[in-house]
Amino acid sequence: MEALRPGDPRRVGTYRLEGRLGEGGMGQVFLGSTPGGRPVAVKLIRAEHADNPGFRVRFAREVEAARKVGGFYTAQVVDADPASPEPWMVTAFIPGPSLRDVVIRQGPLGPDRVRFLGKGLVEGLAAIHACGLVHRDLKPGNVIMSPDGPRIIDFGIARAADASTLTATGTVVGTYAYMAPEQINADETGPAADVFALGCVLTFAATGRGPFDATNIPAIIHRIIAKPPDLAGLEGDLRDIVAACLAKSPRERLPLAEAAARLAAPPRRIPRRAVITGVAAATVAAVTVPATLLWSSGAGPRRTAPATSLGVPVPTLLIGGPVSMFHLAFTADDRTLVGAGHRSIWRWDVATGLGSTTEVADAMPTAASMALSANGRVIANAVRDTDSIEIRDVATGRVTSRVKPARAAHSMALTDDGRRLATSHDETVQICDVRTGRALHTLTAGPSSVETLVFSPDGRLLAAGSHYTSEIRLWDTASGRAAGMLTADRPGGMAFSPDGSILASTLGGELDVGLWDVTTQREIRTLNGHKDEVLCLAFNPDGRTLASGGRDKTVRLWNARTGAVIATLTGNTSVVSAVGFGSDGRTLASATNSGATRLWRYP
Numbered sequence: 001m002e003a004l005r006p007g008d009p010r011r012v013g014t015y016r017l018e019g020r021l022g023e024g025g026m027g028q029v030f031l032g033s034t035p036g037g038r039p040v041a042v043k044l045i046r047a048e049h050a051d052n053p054g055f056r057v058r059f060a061r062e063v064e065a066a067r068k069v070g071g072f073y074t075a076q077v078v079d080a081d082p083a084s085p086e087p088w089m090v091t092a093f094i095p096g097p098s099l100r101d102v103v104i105r106q107g108p109l110g111p112d113r114v115r116f117l118g119k120g121l122v123e124g125l126a127a128i129h130a131c132g133l134v135h136r137d138l139k140p141g142n143v144i145m146s147p148d149g150p151r152i153i154d155f156g157i158a159r160a161a162d163a164s165t166l167t168a169t170g171t172v173v174g175t176y177a178y179m180a181p182e183q184i185n186a187d188e189t190g191p192a193a194d195v196f197a198l199g200c201v202l203t204f205a206a207t208g209r210g211p212f213d214a215t216n217i218p219a220i221i222h223r224i225i226a227k228p229p230d231l232a233g234l235e236g237d238l239r240d241i242v243a244a245c246l247a248k249s250p251r252e253r254l255p256l257a258e259a260a261a262r263l264a265a266p267p268r269r270i271p272r273r274a275v276i277t278g279v280a281a282a283t284v285a286a287v288t289v290p291a292t293l294l295w296s297s298g299a300g301p302r303r304t305a306p307a308t309s310l311g312v313p314v315p316t317l318l319i320g321g322p323v324s325m326f327h328l329a330f331t332a333d334d335r336t337l338v339g340a341g342h343r344s345i346w347r348w349d350v351a352t353g354l355g356s357t358t359e360v361a362d363a364m365p366t367a368a369s370m371a372l373s374a375n376g377r378v379i380a381n382a383v384r385d386t387d388s389i390e391i392r393d394v395a396t397g398r399v400t401s402r403v404k405p406a407r408a409a410h411s412m413a414l415t416d417d418g419r420r421l422a423t424s425h426d427e428t429v430q431i432c433d434v435r436t437g438r439a440l441h442t443l444t445a446g447p448s449s450v451e452t453l454v455f456s457p458d459g460r461l462l463a464a465g466s467h468y469t470s471e472i473r474l475w476d477t478a479s480g481r482a483a484g485m486l487t488a489d490r491p492g493g494m495a496f497s498p499d500g501s502i503l504a505s506t507l508g509g510e511l512d513v514g515l516w517d518v519t520t521q522r523e524i525r526t527l528n529g530h531k532d533e534v535l536c537l538a539f540n541p542d543g544r545t546l547a548s549g550g551r552d553k554t555v556r557l558w559n560a561r562t563g564a565v566i567a568t569l570t571g572n573t574s575v576v577s578a579v580g581f582g583s584d585g586r587t588l589a590s591a592t593n594s595g596a597t598r599l600w601r602y603p
Contacts, residue, residue: 002019004018009044012090015032015033015079018030018033027045028046029044030042037343038359038361040092041094042088042090043089044087046086050085050086063082068131073124074152075091075144076092077089078091095357095595096595097144097595098140098141098144099143100139102145105573105596109206113352118241120149122198125138125191126256129191134193134194138201142154177212177213177220178201179196184221195253195255195259196245200246202245203231203242206238206242211229212227213230225248237265240262312557312566312602313567314601314603315571317599319348319353319355324341324342324577324595325339325340325346325577325578325591325593327371327580328590330350330583330587330589334584335350336349337580338372338376340381343361343362343365362390363381364384368412371413371414374414378414380414388403389402389409389412391403391421404437405432405439407426407428410424410450411451411452412453413454413455416458419435419459420440420455426449427445429444429453430443431480441477443475445466450464450465451466453465457496460477461496461500463494465488465492466491468490470491472486473485474521484518486521489507491506492505493535495537496539499543502518502539503515504516506535506548506550511528511529511534512527513530513534513548514526514527527546527563529565529568534550535575536550536577537579538581539560540588543560544560544561545557545558553573556568569600571598575594576590577591586601587599587602
């Protein structure tokens with residue numbers, strides 16, 4: 001998401017605009033919010049197109065078509081005004097990048113992910129056709145890779161299946177590289193045209209290019225009408241399915257029902273290991289390595305922290321997320337990655353990258369107003385316009401209890417098991433029992449205002465950082481008594497090592513990370529290497545590796561004992577806002593504030 005530009009509207013109808021999601025030749029799409037705080041996508045048509053009566057008809061048709069199809073296969077229409085001086089439409093916000101953006105950033109998808117994509121698109125197209133419509137412009141930019149499956153958007157040139165061509169004979173509407181021959185010839189266009197486009201989209205997903213790509217539009221048209229598709233890179237039954245979708249004659253194309261059955265047929269697998277091809281190139285400590293995803297054996301959580309490699313992880317999977325991700329945690333079995341984001345709870349299957357989200361509409365939309373337990377089970381969120389905090393079960397999204405601190409929370413932290421919550425307001429820190437909401441201790445950090453809080457893994461210590469007085473205060477959580485104070489240059493984000501013996505903190509709001517011995521309360525060393533402000537920290541389970549991420553769009557891995565840089569992980573397109581390790585120490589997750597979460601795996 002981009003910030004609003006000076007000339008952008010701040011409100012459309014009753015919807016407040018918060019940022020730009022994208023734009024095209026016809027208009028812009030903004031991230032907005034309802035009066036109740038729910039995120040929505042607002043499509044605003046450019047004024048020059050609004051003067052065209054024919055365009056208004058097309059836009060009204062898009063609104064009506066999207067309303068007919070329903071919410072699971074597309075973005076549900078919330079509101080619209082095609083008659084406005086600047087026509088607009090509001091839909092439910094579907095988080096996630098387009099298929100086009102995923103392939104450009106990450107590279108082509110592996111066969112399993114192409115099959116999953118294909119099944120979702122076939123199901124969506126079947127729903128569209130069941131409403132008596134033909135989409136007519138299915139392409140990678142019109143497929144949103146939502147955590148719960150692909151969504152088809154942009155019904156701007158959708159037509160009834162039995163309708164004539166959009167305008168006069170000879171007029172072509174659509175995107176040339178994904179058009180069926182009958183569309184190019186301006187002949188009658190039915191559901192089979194969407195099947196042809198499906199074959200083109202799956203080819204792009206699997207190879208990074210269309211089956212009829214050429215250097216100019218006339219050459220593309222010639223290839224679509226007269227040449228066979230280029231399916232190099234597709235293999236086996238998947239290649240046969242796509243080829244059947246790309247038959248020149250509409251009557252010879254694969255029916256959607258048959259496509260669904262063939263895509264659902266289980267492909268042959270290499271047991272316990274799968275290779276995801278085409279992952280985005282990443283510079284990792286100047287070493288180029290293949291991207292491989294190791295599948296879970298299904299074993300339960302380990303009782304002790306395993307010794308993990310000090311080597312270089314490789315990127316394995318790029319998954320969707322919200323506009324900004326604040327916190328990450330793996331469940332104990334490492335099968336699920338949990339995220340706390342912009343008024344949302346996110347859960348992804350680590351093996352496939354598929355996930356689901358629970359909206360928390362009344363949550364404050366900042367990192368400091370949400371906390372996630374390290375076991376991935378409990379989330380706390382400050383409630384807007386109140387001083388209360390809701391405690392939720394991550395798996396269900398349900399509120400299990402409420403905590404009301406003595407003063408509104410400016411920052412908060414949960415213990416690893418999610419049983420206690422710490423909140424701060426100016427110099428006052430309060431520790432509460434999550435289940436009962438009862439205050440256990442009220443602590444005073446002297447004249448300093450506390451900006452960040454973190455519990456030690458065993459919950460026995462609480463660290464509170466004050467940016468303005470350059471100190472980190474430690475408290476014994478059982479007694480509520482002061483346990484020491486560390487001198488730190490404007491501390492920011494903090495993390496304890498798994499055994500609680502070392503505390504790491506960002507320093508100076510800038511480029512460095514400091515490490516302290518908690519027992520002696522002396523600084524061990526300062527880590528230098530980031531090119532911009534460091535925002536997030538995490539130790540791996542055996543405490544030997546520290547991960548840091550920040551505004552320079554990199555994740556750095558440090559040897560926590562020597563301070564040496566192990567690796568610099570690049571490939572992110574925006575600020576790294578959260579990092580976290582799996583309990584086996586072999587998987588690292590990093591999230592950005594643009595909605596991309598990446599999994600890294602030690603080979």
